[in-house]
Amino acid sequence: MSEAQRDLLDRLFAGAIAAAHPAGRLPQLLPAPPADGHLIMLAAGKAAGAMTEVAERHYLDTLGLAAGRLAGLAVARHGYARPTRVAEMIEAGHPVPDEASLAAAAGALALAQSAGADDLVLVLMSGGASANWIAPAAGLTLAEKQAVTRALLRSGANIGEINSVRKHLSRIKGGRLARAAFPARVVTLAISDVPGDDPDTIGSGPTVPDRSTLADARAIVARYRLDLPAAVHRALADPANETPKPGDPVFAAAAFHLAARPADAFAAAEAIVRGAGYDYVFLGERLEGEAREVAAAHARLARQLQTQGRRAAILSGGELTVTISGSGRGGPNQEYALALAIASGASPAVGLQTAIVAGFLIS
Template identity: 60%
Template sequence: MFQAAVQRAHPARCLPPHLPATPPPGNGRIIVLGAGKASAAMAVATEQFYRERGLSDRLTGFVTTRHGYGLPTDLIEVVEAGHPVPDAASQAAAERALSLAQEAGPNDIVLVLLSGGASALWAAPAEGITLEAKQALTKELLKSGARIHELNCVRKHLSRIKGGKLAAAAYPARLLTLAISDVPGDDPATIGSGPTTGDPTTLADARTVLSRYGISPPPSISAALQNPDNETPKPGADVLANSEYRLVAAPKASLEAAAEIARANGYRVELLGDALEGEAREVAEQHAALAREWLAKGERVAILSGGELTVTVRGSGSGGPNQEYALSLVESLGGTPGIAALAADTDGADGGAGNPDDPAGAIVLPDTQARALACNLKAATFLANNDSTTYFRELGDLVVSGPTQTNVNDFRAILIDP
């Protein structure tokens, strides 16, 4: 089911139907600017599409993906940068994207290929802010358990590329964004921090986020969040008049792909939605209770859900929201027979150290707790230290997929077999 969910959103499948088949007028160029964990595969699909139509000579540009996620290309350069914390390569990529957008002429089309991860992969700090200050703030927000829309609200107001500012740089050239959604609700203003869409949030909203999580920023950040020059273009702004936005893949379709497999194997499907948010361990407790209810009814059921859970880090271990969710399931289910689960990030990396071989998630089986206790591994102890990766690694129950070349957020499946 996890593989089906990933494949439904792979760029080779979802992107070509949305690429403009008609060449730009005159000698107009197709200027490709992309960022995100799916951007390398999006570049490959774009190259193939235009090569087949004899338009290779019109293509120019580059995409930015996470370190270790690159793919070989011929026409569209692929560069790698830092995620989830931006690095110097992220800053260089953002500056280059802004420069190319500003160079677009009246006959050109700026084709923006966007997917989850773009917020970190394109980092153009606002005036007066260093990359190091943005890195430190990003780490604080991630550790605090801030939700993705809150994190991106702050990022947009400390950036020269996010929150519609890339589209503003390209104006008045035509701009088309093709995006793979990795956020609850599929809001274009949140995907990749919305570099090509109007931003309904404000500087005041960004300040409120920091206050909500008890984050006291350095003076440079505080000053930037008070500076009206850092406000973002709002929906309907003139500089967005020539910008078009299309979603090419979203979590809902990927969950449905998994549901088709579950139904074909005799399970009743309960879809909890593709936009779940909240603390990973608390959501797992709720889902464990729901699974027990279905088990008591004696039905074969597949409980599927997506969205983006968070972890408030209090320990010093390693892990991610999907692994912490799985570990909390182990603790909550207590070895209940007839219930198994998988929780994984569809991009192939759940938290981790930013390496391509980081685990995507973990599986939970009816005998997980018994095997763990035989090795003196107590779920509650590892939960307290936010050390889900170590727990599941010791059991051999990590999901390690490597880069999937897409990103439609978390995937969770609980199977009930009475």
């Protein structure tokens, strides 16, 4: 790979990240603080620290909101904390939850339940929130929730299926955070990392109605032949663990807005690609499937473009999966990158840059 190609890949990566960064996407969407009540900020996911920083700066500095009217809690994966001013910042496990995930969810639920009708609960969501907020359904332990997560991650199930199971084993996911905050007004601002930007899939939808059911969750467990603790099977058979559905009054004062989408990152990347004189080959933002199989298909396409003498950048996004049969480590991005290198014969004419929301391939 030439230095010019490497530089282009770096610029694509930086441009895509900037296009979805909270600093540029969040301020114009932040709601006005309540006239009389308190503003309670609850943030979860890998961007929780950055989103909380932006929100605190907006309310405390730009609007001059008194710090005493602001409360909050933010949780991000280990190593992703940011220096917040009012909100408590917690680092927790991802993709497998840990004790800090329990503490973060308990704190978020307590703050939500403390909200009154005059208060505003602002929920800031980003990828990773499902693992960062863990509140096991009655009768389940953290160890059992961890076992479920590991089994789902190894199974090859897609993110929608994974979160359908998670939502029915939780006291915070699947609309239950909105239920805890009722009758307060709830506004959710989310950075999407899932194909289709479905609100009830992002972070397992803690503030929106859930369209999946206990029966759906049980069917997913059966489809992938998941070996789960007996307590999990009991929980999935308990009607008390059904999630709140569309039309439930707890969502009457709830609003959901996307702050950033994979499409925003791709639009920025396309401008950079075309500006550099490359053909823009976009394979879509909703790719799913086994990471190694998708990588092999992309390698074939890259070789075809090389054979045709085209200078092209192949871009794609989505939520790939890895079905683990041994004791390997890593996730879909690593699997994709390594499989692509093998399938392309590690050709020096093919460069690769991957991120959570996008893959950039230059030939």
